[in-house]
Amino acid sequence: xLDTPPIDIVRTQSLTSLVQRExxxxxxxxxxxxxERINEQHLAARLRVSRGPVRExxxxxxxxxxxEAKVNRGVYVRxxxxxxxxxxxxxxxxxxxxxxxxLAASSTAEQRARLAQLIETMAAAIAAGDAPAYYEHNLAxxxxxxxxxxxxxxxxxxxxxxxxxxxxxxxxxxSARAMAESNAEHRVILDAIxxxxxxxxxxxxxxxxxxxxxxxxxxxxMAEMRPG
Amino acid sequence: xLDTPPIDIVRTQSLTSLVQRExxxxxxxxxxxxxERINEQHLAARLRVSRGPVRExxxxxxxxxxxEAKVNRGVYVRxxxxxxxxxxxxxxxxxxxxxxxxLAASSTAEQRARLAQLIETMAAAIAAGDAPAYYEHNLAxxxxxxxxxxxxxxxxxxxxxxxxxxxxxxxxxxSARAMAESNAEHRVILDAIxxxxxxxxxxxxxxxxxxxxxxxxxxxxMAEMRPG
DNA sequence: AAAACTCAAACTGTCGACAGTTTACATCAT
DNA sequence: ATGATGTAAACTGTCGACAGTTTGAGTTTT
Numbered sequence: 001x002l003d004t005p006p007i008d009i010v011r012t013q014s015l016t017s018l019v020q021r022e023x024x025x026x027x028x029x030x031x032x033x034x035x036e037r038i039n040e041q042h043l044a045a046r047l048r049v050s051r052g053p054v055r056e057x058x059x060x061x062x063x064x065x066x067x068e069a070k071v072n073r074g075v076y077v078r079x080x081x082x083x084x085x086x087x088x089x090x091x092x093x094x095x096x097x098x099x100x101x102x103l104a105a106s107s108t109a110e111q112r113a114r115l116a117q118l119i120e121t122m123a124a125a126i127a128a129g130d131a132p133a134y135y136e137h138n139l140a141x142x143x144x145x146x147x148x149x150x151x152x153x154x155x156x157x158x159x160x161x162x163x164x165x166x167x168x169x170x171x172x173x174x175s176a177r178a179m180a181e182s183n184a185e186h187r188v189i190l191d192a193i194x195x196x197x198x199x200x201x202x203x204x205x206x207x208x209x210x211x212x213x214x215x216x217x218x219x220x221x222m223a224e225m226r227p228g
Numbered sequence: 229x230l231d232t233p234p235i236d237i238v239r240t241q242s243l244t245s246l247v248q249r250e251x252x253x254x255x256x257x258x259x260x261x262x263x264e265r266i267n268e269q270h271l272a273a274r275l276r277v278s279r280g281p282v283r284e285x286x287x288x289x290x291x292x293x294x295x296e297a298k299v300n301r302g303v304y305v306r307x308x309x310x311x312x313x314x315x316x317x318x319x320x321x322x323x324x325x326x327x328x329x330x331l332a333a334s335s336t337a338e339q340r341a342r343l344a345q346l347i348e349t350m351a352a353a354i355a356a357g358d359a360p361a362y363y364e365h366n367l368a369x370x371x372x373x374x375x376x377x378x379x380x381x382x383x384x385x386x387x388x389x390x391x392x393x394x395x396x397x398x399x400x401x402x403s404a405r406a407m408a409e410s411n412a413e414h415r416v417i418l419d420a421i422x423x424x425x426x427x428x429x430x431x432x433x434x435x436x437x438x439x440x441x442x443x444x445x446x447x448x449x450m451a452e453m454r455p456g
Numbered sequence: 457a458a459a460a461c462t463c464a465a466a467c468t469g470t471c472g473a474c475a476g477t478t479t480a481c482a483t484c485a486t
Numbered sequence: 487a488t489g490a491t492g493t494a495a496a497c498t499g500t501c502g503a504c505a506g507t508t509t510g511a512g513t514t515t516t
Contacts (some may be wrong), residue, residue, distance in 0.1 A: 013299060013362035014299055014468095014469065014470090015470070016287065016470095034289065039496095039497075040498070041496085041497070041498090049470085049471095049474090050470060050471045050472070051471085051498090052283075052469080052471065052472095053470070053471095055280075055284055055498090055499090056283055056284055056287045059244065059284045059285075059287045059288045060287045060288065060290065060291045061294055062288065063288045064291055070475095070498090071241060071498090072476085072477050072478065072497085072498060072499075073477090073478070073479095074478095074497075074498070075498095084380075084381070087380060087381035087382070088379075088381055089381050089472080091379075091381055091382060091383075091385065094322060094323070094326050094382075095322070096470075098322050099268055105465085123503075151318060151319075152312075152315060152316075153312070153313050153315040153316055153318075153319055154315070154319060154322075157319065157385065168516090180395075210486055220514080227254060242499065242500090243499075243500075244500095247487085267466095268467075269466085269467070269468090277500085277501090278500060278501045278502070279468090279501085279502090280499080280500060280501065281499080281500070281501095282467090283468090298470060299468090299469090299507095300469075300507050300508065301467090301507090301508070301509095302467075302508095303468095303470080320504095335491085347458075350486070396485070400475085
């Protein structure tokens with residue numbers, strides 16, 4: 001396994017939670033690849049911990065859908081089929097649409113200003129051809145949307161879906177054109193929110209994810225799976 | 229703790245999964261009440277199992293939001309605030325609306341027939357004043373909706389939300405009037421699906437859950453918290 | 457009588473070990 | 487060479503034990 005620094009004992013939180021966070025990090029960054037087996041003993045030795053906390057952490061990650069456990073056969077980083085990835089994206093779209101509708105119904109001036117600011121930052125990233133920066137601020141924009149919507153449960157579900165979507169082997173490397181398209185949709189969303197048009201905001205939020213899915217499929221050359 | 233039969237060792241599945249299922253059952257049936265502490269040692273002794281599998285099972289239930297773990301202080305059956313219960317119901321409504329829209333866009337004759345059949349069964353239960361039967365078939369109706377929608381992820385999220393909603397201490401004991409209202413909404417949903425009107429189906433599905441929430445609030449005498 | 461303190465019992469977090477299963481390799485047969 | 491077979495190593499599932507923390511009863515102090 002990989003060279004991560006061992007975890008030190010902290011009395012205010014359990015080793016399990018630390019292991020869980022660390023393994024989650026390894027998965028989300030791709031250091032542990034989808035389909036890869038996670039060896040309990042090696043992982044425990046790596047983190048200078050016994051197998052107990054490791055097993056508990058893996059059980060948690062299993063429920064979070066980041067790993068799959070096969071009885072007597074070990075735990076594997078979950079692999080996402082294209083179909084599963086699309087389902088996840090559809091659910092993200094649903095939640096995003098919901099959040100947009102809620103914001104259209106009630107949002108503060110500061111919230112709208114913050115969203116506008118993020119859109120401008122993304123525009124700057126596109127102009128600079130800085131895809132990683134775009135990616136980062138895009139995440140922040142969607143986080144803000146879900147945050148401001150005021151439904152904690154919705155945000156948690158959304159966050160879980162985003163984590164899960166990282167299991168997709170295909171890294172979403174956007175072209176400049178795709179980024180521009182995406183950010184234009186962000187503007188449509190914000191406009192609808194500003195107008196207080198909940199139905200339009202919802203539609204724009206859902207469309208945005210559908211558009212993201214299309215851009216994703218185009219990027220991996222599976223345009224034929226476009227939603228019909 | 230309670231008098232459940234001990235779990236026997238089966239080699240094809242782990243004790244952890246059996247313990248998890250059993251504790252989940254205890255929680256969903258209310259034998260373990262929200263707020264109640266779950267003693268690892270007692271539970272392990274009850275089920276004739278060591279603490280390892282019990283701890284792993286509880287870790288899974290924590291991620292499923294059925295229990296909460298406090299470091300060094302044990303695991304408690306989760307308590308739901310009214311606000312949290314409403315958030316859950318809102319998410320159920322969102323998913324239900326989604327499923328209805330999908331079904332309006334594409335469903336088979338058998339599926340529509342099955343839904344119609346469930347509605348008639350519920351009508352019979354109402355006529356007979358059989359609230360438990362209504363409750364059961366209502367669950368089946370909503371299960372079928374999510375099943376037929378064809379998005380496995382959506383169904384899993386929905387199922388998780390339903391389980392979580394059982395944490396609400398207020399048991400939803402419906403009056404005959406509430407049941408009749410609820411079933412009338414079922415008919416509206418099915419009509420929209422039959423007409424292939426996705427927007428109407430979605431609206432009907434969401435309204436149905438909102439209506440359920442109103443009936444719920446009426447029942448517990450908190451009408452003032454009606455969504456505004 | 458109420459609050460602060462003391463100490464033992466109870467409990468959680470963690471560990472190392474054992475049993476049973478799976479996996480991988482070496483050997484043998486074809 | 488290829489496939490089947492047997493065996494040892496590796497790994498998972500489970501258990502019992504120990505250490506540190508929390509809880510609660512009993513005692514002392516104000």
